[in-house]
Amino acid sequence: MFVVTGNTGTGKTSVTKYLNDFYEMPKVITHTTRPPREGEQDQVDYYFESPESFKQNHYLETVQYNGYHYGSSTEGLERAWQKNPLITIVLDTAGAQTYARELPADEVVVIYLTVSEPADLIHRLANRGDDVAKIESRLKSKEYQRDLTLPAALAKGSHVVVNDDWADTKRQIDQIIKEEISES
């Protein structure tokens, strides 16, 4: 399982889409109580839940991020594994630590995305079409501050990719996949 983690706007969804398009790795669809952004689709980007329906699933882990609930369910994982044994999931750094701790080390590859200039993230989120008030709220959250650095518990064994330039990022991802698949 390729766990893609990092701060908001660093490119986790973009990398996951690349892994899906070029390596046929399905993305685990996770659950959230956050309202959909413009263009996001239920059951494609997330299972969008009410606070009540969120409680109905069976979770491997759940977190709160900027006031909303997020969780990866066993149902979501199974649906991805039915398509391919190699899968990908997008998690905040708290979730990535849970996966790294709870799953066998040879089954989880963590990719931590970052950028050289965190100020660029604001522009990326704005270009994505995010609401300005929502960007401001997110950048003030404790989760944003936390995810600016790779947690110590993930330092050993994680791949750090500085996503400043998309073409270079794709090359780095290709290299990681080559190394990890040849080791397995």
Ligand SMILES: Nc1ncnc2c1ncn2[C@@H]1O[C@H](COP(=O)(O)OP(=O)(O)OP(=O)(O)O)[C@@H](O)[C@H]1O
């Ligand atoms: N190297 C790059 N250079 C410029 N823009 C990029 C780069 N990589 C991704 N982007 C763009 O930045 C925006 C944020 O990327 P993406 O949605 O993949 O981030 P994310 O980490 O999944 O964010 P979030 O956690 O907020 O959902 C998107 O509009 C994406 O197209």
Ligand SMILES: Nc1nc2c(ncn2[C@@H]2O[C@H](COP(=O)(O)O)[C@@H](O)[C@H]2O)c(=O)[nH]1
């Ligand atoms: N630990 C988990 N983190 C998750 C899950 N699904 C998404 N996420 C992460 O939450 C933040 C915010 O996501 P956004 O779509 O609102 O920008 C981001 O870091 C995601 O990676 C999950 O099931 N568990």
